[in-house]
Amino acid sequence: MARRSATQVRHETLAEPPSLAEQADRHALYQQAVNAPGAHIDFIRKVYRGMRKREPRVLKEDFCGTALMAATWAQRSPHNRAIGVDLDAEALAWGQRHNLELRGPALARRVALVHGDVLEDRPHRADIVCALNFSYNLLLARHQLLAYLRGARRSLLPGGLFLLDCIGGTEAVIDFSEERGCQDFTYIWSQQDFNPLDHSARCSISFAFPDGSRIEPAFAYRWRLWTMPELRDCLAEAGFTGVRIFWEYSDEAGEARHVEIDREQNQEIWLAYVVAW
Ligand SMILES: C[S@@+](CC[C@H](N)C(=O)[O-])C[C@H]1O[C@@H](n2cnc3c(N)ncnc32)[C@H](O)[C@@H]1O
DSSP states (O other), X not given: OOOOOHHHHHXXXXXXXXXXXXXXXXXXXXXXXXXXXXXXXXXXXXHHHHHHSSOOOEEEEETOTTOHHHHHHHHHOTTOEEEEEXXXXXXXXXXXXXXXXXXXXXXXXXXEEEESOTTSOOSOOEEEEEEOTTGGGGOOSHHHHHHHHHHHHHTEEEEEEEEEEEEESTTTTSOEEEEEEOSSSEEEEXXXXXXXXXXXXXXXXXXXXXXXXXXXXXXXXXXXXXXXXXXXXXXXXXXXXXXXXXXXXXXTTOOEEEEEOSOOOOOSSEEEEEEEO
């Protein structure tokens, strides 16, 4: 073993231990704070089986990031397959390692991760195509949203369903920040510079730790908050002939329940699933 010099030893003794932020993995924190793939899967299987009287088997996750939804889908059944598409090679590589390979080669073989733009035409076809956590809001121009929806419709197998989530309400169209305590960190969502003329805003996700350190921002992007009527108009224009809206209600224990509706009162913040075909 190499001998350490006196200077090296002194530096090691004086060196500050790494902060919690320095030790953290932003993708792992994001998944813990934001993703709930099991609930999305339970919802869409229930709707698909109700409408089509059979099990959906192939799921395509657009804007997949670390592809936790695709991985969870494949984990549900050895008959399930999934495709994930994202522009971010680093997020995909992280997902390949942590969400696929660590769950075993049999599962990893049933999930294909594609590095690319969701606007590009691809040969993949699926029973369920989804764009969740409001990711289509990253498409800033109407012609992009429309091109994306047309492509999503083309990638449905016969009987296939397209699943989106939508956020709205009086507080979704102003600058706001939200902090939520997670197991050993705080998740901070922020929407700033909301422009009522085009509904664009700067968004970020940050993480704060008990030792005072922060990852700020861990993720940052510009988005456009598409409204439900714009989304429905674009879905129809893209060729979708059916749409069902499922509004999220919370019971006293905070458990979410989704109920199909065709009208509701506006709220400060509301969430809804949109299912189209
Ligand atoms: C907010 S993250 C959502 C990730 C994941 N859907 C989730 O539920 O956590 C948005 C993702 O969309 C990806 N993205 C943005 N524009 C894209 C595009 N045009 N094509 C493919 N991926 C895109 C980003 O790289 C990022 O990983």
